[in-house]
Amino acid sequence: MEESMKINKNNNNKFDRLKDSILDYLDVKDSIKTGIEDYDRIKFQKRRILEMLNATDKDWDDYIWQLKSRFTNAAHIAPVIPLDGKETGDIARVAAKYRFAISPYYLSLIEPGNPACPIKKQSIPSVEEMSEEGELDPMDEKGSSIEDIITRRYPDRLIIKVTNICGMFCRFCQRRRMIGEFDTNCSVEKLKKAVDYVSSNNEIRDVLITGGDAFLLPDSQIQWLLSELRKIKHVEIIRFGTRTPVTIPQRITPNLVKILKKYHPVFVNTHFNSPREITPESKKACEMLADAGIPLGNQMVLLNGVNNDKHIVRKLNQSLLTLRVKPYYIFHPKTVKGTKHFWVNIQEGLEIMESLRGNTSGLAIPSYIVNGPKGLGKTPILPNYLLYIGKGKAVFRNWQGETFEIPN
Ligand SMILES: *Cc1c(COP(=O)(O)O)cnc(C)c1O
Numbered sequence: 461m462e463e464s465m466k467i468n469k470n471n472n473n474k475f476d477r478l479k480d481s482i483l484d485y486l487d488v489k490d491s492i493k494t495g496i497e498d499y500d501r502i503k504f505q506k507r508r509i510l511e512m513l514n515a516t517d518k519d520w521d522d523y524i525w526q527l528k529s530r531f532t533n534a535a536h537i538a539p540v541i542p543l544d545g546k547e548t549g550d551i552a553r554v555a556a557k558y559r560f561a562i563s564p565y566y567l568s569l570i571e572p573g574n575p576a577c578p579i580k581k582q583s584i585p586s587v588e589e590m591s592e593e594g595e596l597d598p599m600d601e602k603g604s605s606i607e608d609i610i611t612r613r614y615p616d617r618l619i620i621k622v623t624n625i626c627g628m629f630c631r632f633c634q635r636r637r638m639i640g641e642f643d644t645n646c647s648v649e650k651l652k653k654a655v656d657y658v659s660s661n662n663e664i665r666d667v668l669i670t671g672g673d674a675f676l677l678p679d680s681q682i683q684w685l686l687s688e689l690r691k692i693k694h695v696e697i698i699r700f701g702t703r704t705p706v707t708i709p710q711r712i713t714p715n716l717v718k719i720l721k722k723y724h725p726v727f728v729n730t731h732f733n734s735p736r737e738i739t740p741e742s743k744k745a746c747e748m749l750a751d752a753g754i755p756l757g758n759q760m761v762l763l764n765g766v767n768n769d770k771h772i773v774r775k776l777n778q779s780l781l782t783l784r785v786k787p788y789y790i791f792h793p794k795t796v797k798g799t800k801h802f803w804v805n806i807q808e809g810l811e812i813m814e815s816l817r818g819n820t821s822g823l824a825i826p827s828y829i830v831n832g833p834k835g836l837g838k839t840p841i842l843p844n845y846l847l848y849i850g851k852g853k854a855v856f857r858n859w860q861g862e863t864f865e866i867p868n
Contacts, residue, residue, distance in 0.1 A: 489774075494738040510564075526711075527676070531561065534555075560584075566708070578733070578736060581765050598834075608646075617665065617668065621670055625643045632799045703730060709745035710745075718752075730757070730758055733763060757786050757788030757789075758786065760776070764802050787825065789826050792828065818859025845857055849868065
């Protein structure tokens with residue numbers, strides 16, 4: 461009796477300590493709002509944009525309308541997000557160098573009057589992009605490309621870049637060099653050559669279709685590509701890389717979903733960077749894909765001023781799980797020219813990884829990846845938990861900093 465009371469008391473202390481260790485997050489979590497939690501303000505912006513474009517709710521829900529109504533000119537967005545004269549001039553100057561376009565939907569997520577808005581930082585050109593530091597193609601994708609549109613860097617898988625079209629041109633884009641002035645899907649001949657390449661290299665078991673934004677190909681071409689790839693015996697899985705659930709969630713239509721699920725196993729990786737991107741629309745898009753049996757992953761890019769904060773990342777990743785999206789990667793920002801203001805240091809990324817382990821579900825913990833320059837590939841980094849490894853034993857520290865050893 462006495463013994464069991466002692467155990468209970470110890471346990472109570474332990475649970476109290478666990479409770480204490482989450483207080484810092486509980487204190488801030490409600491102030492880091494998802495787009496669902498701040499939807500009234502987003503809806504207000506949506507109404508203003510619709511009025512300005514003289515359009516209807518039905519237009520808004522149509523992804524073709526979203527795509528063709530993308531804003532490309534600062535003067536046109538000034539009525540919805542106030543910009544001063546200097547900002548308008550800067551945007552025009554930067555946009556002449558790096559293409560600018562934002563869907564009405566993504567524009568509605570910007571919090572007007574908040575210069576630090578993470579949505580604005582990702583989408584509206586900034587004069588800081590004129591910095592000459594960095595390279596246009598730090599990953600040397602050109603150096604590992606086949607038929608222009610294939611990049612092959614690993615033995616068993618490759619990527620096919622099928623379009624340069626995007627719902628919004630991210631200001632930190634790693635492929636800014638290919639975005640060009642005009643929207644172009646790649647030609648049917650090139651797609652055929654890419655399919656032929658996969659077909660004649662039987663070690664390729666995983667094909668990743670990306671862009672631009674893979675889901676901005678028309679349904680008919682997605683259907684064609686999937687049916688061709690599925691004819692190839694050695695192709696086990698097909699993946700899509702798309703930011704449409706975030707930038708034009710209207711793109712996830714019943715017809716698209718119907719096509720995708722005919723060719724399982726099909727995976728989709730998307731790209732949420734901020735809790736504010738989680739809205740009723742993006743939630744619905746993810747749920748439609750998940751309901752079709754498509755495993756969903758998220759590839760976040762760690763960006764200064766957007767998400768280089770442990771609590772923002774925890775809120776983002778936990779919210780993504782409620783949409784059935786598994787955080788897959790956190791990418792350390794690449795040294796792409798014109799993106800220097802987004803760069804962070806490795807310590808910041810490690811601190812975020814450290815803050816996740818133990819404090820949240822393992823499901824909410826992605827791998828943190830640095831891309832080796834010149835095509836050296838994805839390289840994982842972790843806080844160091846292994847303190848010593850030798851003959852006979854290995855010594856670790858756990859997520860709370862307590863050390864332990866196991867026989868080795
Ligand atoms: C990122 C990437 C892949 C996919 O990598 P996974 O780690 O399997 O997700 C494949 N090929 C290239 C060229 C890539 O850049």
